[in-house]
Amino acid sequence: MTSTAGKTTLVVRYFAAARAAAGVAEETLPGGGSLDELTGELAVRHGSRLAGVLSMASFLVDGVAWHDRQAPLPGGATVDVLPPFAGG
Incomplete structure (x- = not known):
């Protein structure tokens, strides 16, 4: 379990287009919320390009x-974060 000063955290890893949109491969964020809450926070942090990928x-x-x-993480x-992949 990852914690910082007693607070639980999440590690978010981005792949392919999500990585390009976020501008980072990985980041650590405070935990305690749902996936909807997390994606909302990520969209605020990284902008509309990542918000589109997250959707x-x-x-x-x-x-x-x-x-x-809606379930707590x-x-x-x-x-x-796995965007749709092209190919066949």
């Missing part, structure tokens, strides 16, 4: 697909 992205939480955007989790 189409899939998310893994500790390697498991996360579909309930577990403390110390790693959240992977």
Whole structure:
């Protein structure tokens, strides 16, 4: 579990277009909210380009697909942001 001065944090990892839009590969943020709250915070931090990617992205939480955007994220989790991939 990741914590800073007793506060739980999340590690957010960006892939492909999400990485390009965020301008970073990874960042650590305060934990304690839902996926909707997290994506809202990420959009504020990084702007409309990332917000657009987030609206189409899939998310893994500790390697498991996360579909309930209102459920609290577990403390110390790693959240992977996976934009739609092209190809075949």
